[in-house]
Amino acid sequence: MVAPNSGQIGARRPRNARGEGEKLRGEIIDAAFRVLSTLGPDDPFSLRSVAKIAKIAAPSVYIHFANRNVLLLAVLEKLFAEQVVIRAAAETEAASAGGGPWERLLARSFAGVRFGLEHPGHYKVLFEGRVVPRLDDPRVADFGRPLLVRSIELIREIPSRPGRVSDDPERLSLLLWCGLHGAVSLRINKPTLNWPDTIELVEQITRAIIQPKQPKIRI
Amino acid sequence: MVAPNSGQIGARRPRNARGEGEKLRGEIIDAAFRVLSTLGPDDPFSLRSVAKIAKIAAPSVYIHFANRNVLLLAVLEKLFAEQVVIRAAAETEAASAGGGPWERLLARSFAGVRFGLEHPGHYKVLFEGRVVPRLDDPRVADFGRPLLVRSIELIREIPSRPGRVSDDPERLSLLLWCGLHGAVSLRINKPTLNWPDTIELVEQITRAIIQPKQPKIRI
DNA sequence: ATGTAAGCTTATCTACGTTAGCTTACATAC
DNA sequence: GTATGTAAGCTAACGTAGATAAGCTTACAT
Numbered sequence: 001m002v003a004p005n006s007g008q009i010g011a012r013r014p015r016n017a018r019g020e021g022e023k024l025r026g027e028i029i030d031a032a033f034r035v036l037s038t039l040g041p042d043d044p045f046s047l048r049s050v051a052k053i054a055k056i057a058a059p060s061v062y063i064h065f066a067n068r069n070v071l072l073l074a075v076l077e078k079l080f081a082e083q084v085v086i087r088a089a090a091e092t093e094a095a096s097a098g099g100g101p102w103e104r105l106l107a108r109s110f111a112g113v114r115f116g117l118e119h120p121g122h123y124k125v126l127f128e129g130r131v132v133p134r135l136d137d138p139r140v141a142d143f144g145r146p147l148l149v150r151s152i153e154l155i156r157e158i159p160s161r162p163g164r165v166s167d168d169p170e171r172l173s174l175l176l177w178c179g180l181h182g183a184v185s186l187r188i189n190k191p192t193l194n195w196p197d198t199i200e201l202v203e204q205i206t207r208a209i210i211q212p213k214q215p216k217i218r219i
Numbered sequence: 220m221v222a223p224n225s226g227q228i229g230a231r232r233p234r235n236a237r238g239e240g241e242k243l244r245g246e247i248i249d250a251a252f253r254v255l256s257t258l259g260p261d262d263p264f265s266l267r268s269v270a271k272i273a274k275i276a277a278p279s280v281y282i283h284f285a286n287r288n289v290l291l292l293a294v295l296e297k298l299f300a301e302q303v304v305i306r307a308a309a310e311t312e313a314a315s316a317g318g319g320p321w322e323r324l325l326a327r328s329f330a331g332v333r334f335g336l337e338h339p340g341h342y343k344v345l346f347e348g349r350v351v352p353r354l355d356d357p358r359v360a361d362f363g364r365p366l367l368v369r370s371i372e373l374i375r376e377i378p379s380r381p382g383r384v385s386d387d388p389e390r391l392s393l394l395l396w397c398g399l400h401g402a403v404s405l406r407i408n409k410p411t412l413n414w415p416d417t418i419e420l421v422e423q424i425t426r427a428i429i430q431p432k433q434p435k436i437r438i
Numbered sequence: 439a440t441g442t443a444a445g446c447t448t449a450t451c452t453a454c455g456t457t458a459g460c461t462t463a464c465a466t467a468c
Numbered sequence: 469g470t471a472t473g474t475a476a477g478c479t480a481a482c483g484t485a486g487a488t489a490a491g492c493t494t495a496c497a498t
Contacts, residue, residue: 015463015476024476041348044263046454057478059456068455128347129260129408141411148412163382163430165423174412175423179394182401189348192360193367193393204384204394208427211382243444265486278488279445287487 013055072133101157116184291352320376335403
């Protein structure tokens with residue numbers, strides 16, 4: 001007879017009460033979430049590592065998810081939903097501190113960048129196509145698009161100096177995303193470059209693209 | 220008895236002549252190069268796939284490379300060296316067409332971006348940390364830094380309008396890299412966004428960061 | 439004819455996704 | 469209070485793929 005929870009040293013996880021089996025579903029998603037956050041830049045995402053974190057046997061994942069890809073899709077949804085919340089919270093905070101559209105946009109930008117630097121594993125999954133579910137679920141391609149929408153609205157409200165490279169808020173928002181994403185991605189992937197302070201970096205990128213009338217910043 | 224070149228359908232590769240065994244080394248690197256270029260965003264880079272492309276048996280790789288990581292390092296070196304050449308060629312072309320520093324910088328930017336869009340597999344290896352050799356070779360961290368140096372020099376020579384977000388050419392070059400890298404990376408990873416023409420994208424990003432006196436562009 | 443360079447086969451150990459079917463313990467019925 | 473159905477999660481096993489070690493085969497230069 002082999003020890004339970006094959007391959008583990010730790011304690012067996014207490015079984016959920018009868019009728020509460022669905023709890024495990026959430027615990028598995030949480031475990032997958034944690035696995036993704038600690039994944040090296042080139043490590044595979046395995047179901048078995050998820051099971052280990054969740055302290056369950058690998059096949060128990062199949063009780064709640066048809067296969068690895070379905071689990072992955074669920075985690076991706078959670079990750080993107082979290083992004084929406086994080087940025088909205090940052091914007092709300094800036095607004096309640098009296099910030100106008102420029103300050104709010106900056107707050108959103110900074111929140112996104114800070115998240116990426118603090119959670120490179122998740123950032124890579126979200127925006128670098130790291131760990132893709134091999135499903136042709138149409139949702140996958142459009143995850144993340146909502147993040148752009150709010151940015152367009154804010155840009156529309158920001159009074160600008162002359163010298164913007166485009167008059168189209170949608171274009172500006174795309175350019176801004178390019179700059180910010182590039183900053184996070186490069187900083188993660190080329191950490192030995194001569195990186196300035198994050199706030200300064202975000203402000204310079206956002207200012208270069210948006211060219212707001214406002215002069216300096218706090219946040 | 221099993222067929223030679225285990226697992227292959229194709230013909231056996233002609234053996235190198237005596238004394239020319241080193242040729243295989245180059246062929247293996249080339250094969251690895253090709254494997255990387257066709258790798259999906261989340262596929263593992265395997266020695267066996269390299270061997271298959273090189274039409275040799277997997278263990279034959281060990282004749283020339285101590286292990287998978289050493290091979291990877293060799294391919295990375297080749298990839299980065301190629302980048303230097305590609306950009307230098309673009310700059311030279313712009314220069315011989317009478318371009319000044321602004322046109323040369325744009326040419327370099329465009330060459331880098333176009334490369335990324337045409338070779339996303341390689342781009343991800345170069346700049347997104349996709350497939351990392353698990354070696355603490357100090358060279359790995361600093362691969363790519365030389366690409367920045369030339370950009371700094373050019374920026375120093377470009378007359379600018381007022382309104383730059385920084386006076387420091389080194390900083391500007393970093394910001395520019397962020398913008399361009401972000402554009403390539405996002406375009407690869409979020410292809411369903413509303414992407415403009417590549418030249419326009421590159422020009423807008425470069426112009427926003429550098430704020431050159433020059434008005435419009437051709438290339 | 440033979441030594442040796444060039445590349446091959448075989449084999450081992452590890453890890454993965456996934457299937458099949460088993461164990462355990464609680465809630466209810468008697 | 470004992471039996472039992474079933475929910476919850478487990479073990480065992482299969483087939484695939486990977487990195488790598490050990491040693492074998494083949495054909496050319498001498």
